[in-house]
Amino acid sequence: MAETIGSIIILAGAFFHFSAGVGLLRMPDTYTRIQAGTKASTLGNILVLAGLGFYHPDWALKLLVVAYFVLLTNPLSSHALSRAAHAIRIPMAPSTVVDALTERNAARAEKSGSS
Amino acid sequence: MSPVEEESQRANAALPRGFAGLWLLLLALWIVFNASVAPAILFVGLLAATAIAWIFTTRTAVWSGVLLTPGTLFHFLAYTGVFVIELVKANLNMLRYVYAPRIDIHPGIVKINLRLRSPIGRLALANSIALTPGSLVMDIDEDALFIHWLDVRTTDPEQATEMIAGAFDKHLGKVFG
Incomplete structure (x- = not known):
């Protein structure tokens, strides 16, 4: 019984991973792709780990720690990627409505240029 | 002295x-x-x-702001609860975008206010934002975060702060200062 529940949870996790992959292909620009990859794969990972916990109840605490590591590191890597992408001016999708970061950078450059 | x-x-x-x-x-x-x-x-x-x-x-001074009290513990648990709900919401949202026949989004980078002072509190907030509906931290200033928002609904910093960080800010402020 526990194994059936575990399998279903792992399958749900796999579905989120698959959706992350589809999101990577379908989203219009780098930044939105990073977003799709980050979120869906985080929940997918946690669900797979939780499902594994049903198979091996004695691993539960270790799996919890692994889940926390995923939660800590996944957003960091997506932040680093998107920040680097913006720093080398990878273009944003045409549907983009506002870019406060470029405005900030422009204002900062102007300030240092005038002083 | x-x-x-x-x-x-x-x-x-x-x-x-x-x-x-x-x-x-x-x-x-x-x-x-x-x-x-x-x-x-x-x-x-x-x-x-x-x-x-x-x-x-x-x-380092990174850990010095985190003190172990019952209040801290309670707010950490409350934060975890809020976070899990937001994470699931983020994923369902993302599924809706991903499987929509035509992806109709208006992405953009908005600026929000940053009220937390301690480095570890800021890290926790930035990580939480990255995992919540359609937002991703791009850069950080003294008192502001630059967020890539999948579907921009407002460009006003005050409103955006409330919409993106409002749920976490309160609890994280109590835990990390």
């Missing part, structure tokens, strides 16, 4: 601020990894936890 410095000197003479919390966390992790409390393993763990916690709390 100013009163403030004097006080920090006195605190250093006993245990550095935040030492107990970090020490407990490290020891708990060690016991979980080993899945055993045999005397030899426990001894090595105690030694390592003490050394690492000592170095981190005396050499």
Whole structure:
């Protein structure tokens, strides 16, 4: 019984991973792709780990720690990627409505240029 | 010597601020990894936890804002609850975008206010934002975060702050300051 529940949870996790992959292909620009990859794969990972916990109840605490590591590191890597992408001016999708970061950078450059 | 410095000197003479919390966390992790409390393993763990916690709390100020009190614990649990709900919401949202026949989004980078002061609180907030519906931290200033928003609904910093960080800000402020 526990194994059936575990399998279903792992399958749900796999579905989120698959959706992350589809999101990577379908989203219009780098930044939105990073977003799709980050979120869906985080929940997918946690669900797979939780499902594994049903198979091996004695691993539960270790799996919890692994889940926390995923939660800590996944957003960091997506932040680093998107920040680097913006720093080398990878273009944003045409549907983009506002870019406060470029405005900030422009204002900062102007300030240092005038002083 | 100013009163403030004097006080920090006195605190250093006993245990550095935040030492107990970090020490407990490290020891708990060690016991979980080993899945055993045999005397030899426990001894090595105690030694390592003490050394690492000592170095981190005396050499950096990162941990010094985190104090272990019942209030902190309660707000940490409340934060975890809010976070899990937001994470699931983020994923369902993302599924809706991903499987829509035509992806109709208006992405953009907005600026929001940052009220948290401690470095670790900021890290926690930035990480939480990255995992919540359609937002991703791009850059950080003294008092502002730049967020890539999948579907921009407002460009006003005040409103955007409330919509993106409002749920976490309160609890994280209580835990990390």
